[in-house]
Amino acid sequence: MHALLEELGSAASAALVQSFGAEGIPASLVFEPSPRADAQCNAAMQLARGLKRPPRDLAVAIVGAVASHPAVAKAEVAGAGFVNVTLRDEWLAAHVDDALALRPVGAGQTVVLDYSSPNVAKPMHIGHIRSTILGEAMKRVMRAVGYTVVADNHLGDWGTQFGKLIVAWHRYLDRAAYERDPVGELLRIYVKYSDEEKAQKLALGAPVKEADDDDAPLPAQAPELLLAARAELVKLQAGDPENVALWKQFVDVSMAEFERTYKRLGVSFDEVLGESFYNDMLAATVDELLEKGIAEHSQGAVVVTFTKERDGEAMPPMLVRKADGGFLYGTSDIAAMRYRMGRWSPSRILIVTDERQQLHFRQLFAVARRLGVPAKLEHVWFGLMRLPEGTFSTRDGNVIALESLLDEAEQRAEAVARSLNADLPDAEVKEVARVVGLGSVKYNDLSKDRTTLVTFTWDKALSLQGNTAPYLQYAYARIRSIQRKVAELGAVPGPVGALEPAERALVLALLKFPLAVEDVARTARPHALCDYLYELAGAFSTFYNELPVKDAEPAVRAARLTLCERVATVLRRGLDLLGIEVVERM
RNA sequence: GCGCCCGUAGCUCAAUGGAUAGAGCAUCGGACUUCGGAUCCGAGGGUUAGAGGUUCGACCCCUCUCGGGCGCGCCA
Structure with missing residues (x-):
C-alpha cells in the first residue's frame, strides 16, 4: 500500500511539473486512504493558489497521471478538487500478503524508551499502568519497524523519601507484617x-498544605521527625553502611514485587537504571553546566534559567543543586540524558510519564539544546488517572492496587467465559479469563488518545463489549474456529479472485496495517493502532455475517480461507504489538 | 499571580487542515433453526463550551472569554 501510494504521488507530481512548471510542486503528492475513496489526493487545492490555476484544472491533470496506473480502476475529480482513486479488485486481491510487510523505517537507529518508573517502597497502583502499558506498546511497535530499542525502567529509587523511610523503619516497623508483605508494610510505615510528621507540624503551629508539602519552606521550628529523616538521608548519601543496607533492602523487596507484576503484564525491560544509578555523576553534571555557563548560582543554590530569546519560551528556573549541596531529580535527569547519549547514541529518546511533568521536561529539553544533544527528545505524556471522587494519592491511601485491578478483570472475564462456554475445561476457562481480562485492561488504556484524562470506574475499565480487546480477540477466535472446521473437510487456502463488497472492504482494511503501525512509531500514539484493529475486526465481523466460508464453492472457500488467515495473522500481530495476547477459543 | 493541558451525542471516546464530524455503551427496532449472538443490520441522538480571526477549506491553527485538571527555586 505504501509503495502504491508513493507511485501515485510521484506520477501526479511529474504530471503537474510537466503541465505547470516545477515551481512549488513537491516531488511526491500525498495520496492516502479516505472514507470516500481507496486513495485520495488533496494536493490540487493546496497548490492552486501558488500555481495561479483553478484547483480543478490541477485535479484533472492528476487524474490523467494516475488513471493509467495498473492498480487503478477509476480516478475522478470530486468536489472542490479532490482526486478520488478506486483500486482494481485484481490488484487488491494480488496484494493481500502486503498486509504483513512492515517497512524498516527505523533500521539503523536506536531509541531509548524510558517508561514505567515506579517508586520503590510503594506498591504499583492503577495510576502506574498507563506509563507501563503505553511504553511497552511503543517498544514493540518501534522494534517492529526496525528500531533498536533500549527499554529503560527509570526506577524512583533515590531521594528524600528514603530518609523518612529509614526513620519510619526504626520507629514503626511491624516485623511480622513485613515478613508477610514487605512492600505493604513499607507503605504502612511511610x-x-x-x-x-503532619501532626508535629500542626503542633508547632505551622500552616499545613493539603498534599506533598514535606519539604515546603520550613516553619521556624522543623518537626523533630523531619530533622531525623534529613539526618538519616545525609548518612545514606554519605555511604553509611547500615543505611545503605536498609536502602538496598527496600529496593530489592520492591523490585521483586515489581517483577511479579511485570511478568504478569508481559512487560520487560533491557535496563533498570534507577535514579540512584546516576548519583555519582551529579556533581560533575552540575560542574559542567556551570563551566559552560548554562547554570548559575542563585541564593546559594545552582539554577538554570530560561528566556524566550534563548530558549524559545520563558520558563521558571530549574534547580540543579540545593543550597545544602544536595541534588534534585532535574539533575539526575540531565545526567541520565548524558549517559544515554554516550552509551547508545540514540536518534530519539522517549520518556513516558504523566502530564504533570510537562514543565520539567520542557526545561530538561531546553538544557539539552544548550548542551548540543543531537537526539530528538520526546516527552510522551499522558493524562492523569483519577477516581470519580478526585485524584488519588498513595499517602492518603485511596488507591486501587494494580494487582486488584488485574484480579478483578480476570474474575469478570471468567464469569463471562463460563456462562458462554459451559463445555470448556476449567483450565482453559482460566486461561481465557487471564488473556481476556488482561487484554481488556490494557486495551482500555491504549485505545484512548494518551492525552485524555481518565476517570477510573470499574465498569468502564473492564468492559467486554464494543471497542475492546475481547472484540478483537473474539474475531480472532472465530477465525480459528472456522479453520478447525474447514480443516476437517480437507480444504486449504487458495488464491483470492473476484471480491464481494464485504471481501473488498476486508482486503482494503488488511492493507492499511503497515500504515497504522508506522503512524504509531512516528507519533507515539498507540490508540491509532487500536482504532485500526477495531476497524479490521469490524470488517471481518461484517464479512463473517454475510458470507459463508465453510459452505462456499471450493474455489471461493479457498479464497475466503486465505482472507481469514491473513486477518487472523494481522489481528494476532497487531495485538501482540500492543502487548495483548489471543486465545484459540473463548 | 504566571504558565501548561483538556473541553466533541445522555455517558465513554475517534476524527491532528479536506467533502455530509464517526464508533461503542445506553435507548428503540430488526437478523440466517448459527462456519461461535462477547456478533451483525438499522433508528433516534451534535450550534465540536462561547465569541472573534486566519484559510479555497477549521473539532484541529491564532486571540479573548467560560469551565475542568495540573504545574510553578531547595520533593520526585
Whole structure:
C-alpha cells in the first residue's frame, strides 16, 4: 500500500511539473486512504493558489497521471478538487500478503524508551499502568519497524523519601507484617510517618498544605521527625553502611514485587537504571553546566534559567543543586540524558510519564539544546488517572492496587467465559479469563488518545463489549474456529479472485496495517493502532455475517480461507504489538 | 499571580487542515433453526463550551472569554 501510494504521488507530481512548471510542486503528492475513496489526493487545492490555476484544472491533470496506473480502476475529480482513486479488485486481491510487510523505517537507529518508573517502597497502583502499558506498546511497535530499542525502567529509587523511610523503619516497623508483605508494610510505615510528621507540624503551629508539602519552606521550628529523616538521608548519601543496607533492602523487596507484576503484564525491560544509578555523576553534571555557563548560582543554590530569546519560551528556573549541596531529580535527569547519549547514541529518546511533568521536561529539553544533544527528545505524556471522587494519592491511601485491578478483570472475564462456554475445561476457562481480562485492561488504556484524562470506574475499565480487546480477540477466535472446521473437510487456502463488497472492504482494511503501525512509531500514539484493529475486526465481523466460508464453492472457500488467515495473522500481530495476547477459543 | 493541558451525542471516546464530524455503551427496532449472538443490520441522538480571526477549506491553527485538571527555586 505504501509503495502504491508513493507511485501515485510521484506520477501526479511529474504530471503537474510537466503541465505547470516545477515551481512549488513537491516531488511526491500525498495520496492516502479516505472514507470516500481507496486513495485520495488533496494536493490540487493546496497548490492552486501558488500555481495561479483553478484547483480543478490541477485535479484533472492528476487524474490523467494516475488513471493509467495498473492498480487503478477509476480516478475522478470530486468536489472542490479532490482526486478520488478506486483500486482494481485484481490488484487488491494480488496484494493481500502486503498486509504483513512492515517497512524498516527505523533500521539503523536506536531509541531509548524510558517508561514505567515506579517508586520503590510503594506498591504499583492503577495510576502506574498507563506509563507501563503505553511504553511497552511503543517498544514493540518501534522494534517492529526496525528500531533498536533500549527499554529503560527509570526506577524512583533515590531521594528524600528514603530518609523518612529509614526513620519510619526504626520507629514503626511491624516485623511480622513485613515478613508477610514487605512492600505493604513499607507503605504502612511511610503513611504512618507522614501522618505523624503532619501532626508535629500542626503542633508547632505551622500552616499545613493539603498534599506533598514535606519539604515546603520550613516553619521556624522543623518537626523533630523531619530533622531525623534529613539526618538519616545525609548518612545514606554519605555511604553509611547500615543505611545503605536498609536502602538496598527496600529496593530489592520492591523490585521483586515489581517483577511479579511485570511478568504478569508481559512487560520487560533491557535496563533498570534507577535514579540512584546516576548519583555519582551529579556533581560533575552540575560542574559542567556551570563551566559552560548554562547554570548559575542563585541564593546559594545552582539554577538554570530560561528566556524566550534563548530558549524559545520563558520558563521558571530549574534547580540543579540545593543550597545544602544536595541534588534534585532535574539533575539526575540531565545526567541520565548524558549517559544515554554516550552509551547508545540514540536518534530519539522517549520518556513516558504523566502530564504533570510537562514543565520539567520542557526545561530538561531546553538544557539539552544548550548542551548540543543531537537526539530528538520526546516527552510522551499522558493524562492523569483519577477516581470519580478526585485524584488519588498513595499517602492518603485511596488507591486501587494494580494487582486488584488485574484480579478483578480476570474474575469478570471468567464469569463471562463460563456462562458462554459451559463445555470448556476449567483450565482453559482460566486461561481465557487471564488473556481476556488482561487484554481488556490494557486495551482500555491504549485505545484512548494518551492525552485524555481518565476517570477510573470499574465498569468502564473492564468492559467486554464494543471497542475492546475481547472484540478483537473474539474475531480472532472465530477465525480459528472456522479453520478447525474447514480443516476437517480437507480444504486449504487458495488464491483470492473476484471480491464481494464485504471481501473488498476486508482486503482494503488488511492493507492499511503497515500504515497504522508506522503512524504509531512516528507519533507515539498507540490508540491509532487500536482504532485500526477495531476497524479490521469490524470488517471481518461484517464479512463473517454475510458470507459463508465453510459452505462456499471450493474455489471461493479457498479464497475466503486465505482472507481469514491473513486477518487472523494481522489481528494476532497487531495485538501482540500492543502487548495483548489471543486465545484459540473463548 | 504566571504558565501548561483538556473541553466533541445522555455517558465513554475517534476524527491532528479536506467533502455530509464517526464508533461503542445506553435507548428503540430488526437478523440466517448459527462456519461461535462477547456478533451483525438499522433508528433516534451534535450550534465540536462561547465569541472573534486566519484559510479555497477549521473539532484541529491564532486571540479573548467560560469551565475542568495540573504545574510553578531547595520533593520526585
